[in-house]
Amino acid sequence: MPYASLFDDPLRSALLQNISFFAVASLYVWIGARRAADTAAFPGPRPPPNWFKVWLVVIWLVGLVLPLVTLLLEGVLRGNGAVTLGLGAYLAMFVTQVATEIFVWKRWRSPIWVIVPCLYLTWRLWQCVWGMSLEGVADSTLAVVTWSALFVLWVINIGVHFTNIPLTLRWDHHPRDASFKALHHPVAILPNAHDPLD
DSSP states (O other): OOTGGGGTSHHHHHHHHHHHHHHHHHHHHHHHHHHTTTSOOOOOOOOOOHHHHHHHHHHHIIIIIHHHHHIIIIIIISOOHHHHHHHHHHHHHHHHHHHHHHIIIIISOOGGGGHHHHHHHHHHHHHHHHHHHSTTGGGOHHHHHHHHHHHHHHHHHHHHHHHHHHHHTTGGGSOTTOOOHHHHOSSTTSGGGSOOOO
16 A cells, blocks of 8 residues: 555544654653653642633633534534544543543652643644545635634643743752752763762
């Protein structure tokens, strides 16, 4: 079977793309977790501020409820296969991300938890572009609005997540007047420029 023909069928393409991404992302997370295995257990992200709690509600409404409603109305009730396939794959990876985050945080108790959204959020943008491009999606105004809203949501959320990484990892654990060798060493990547790991 020619390489290009692997992606001619939308269902086969969805399976190959998402399974491949899951395998690669899981490998990255596993390698990161193994490298951090000897560090202190990660206590979890700090309690979020009130604005972030509101943002989480927006994420669940736009990121989960809206595509579920669209899938039900356009995919199931109106029989739009492109909507069913695109949003079905999207929702499967949404659930996979949440499950991976919970597992890495609660089971492994690893600080590598923070990279799970970094991987999945960028993949979700690709899912939005791919889902919107499926033949038949443009026939549904609700589907077009849903994919557009999802794309905007995840672009914004990438910024929210990345800018909150320092607080999520509790990098403010050190006192504000702490001094580190790497800050004063001319070549910070050399071994003697860093404090000992222990």
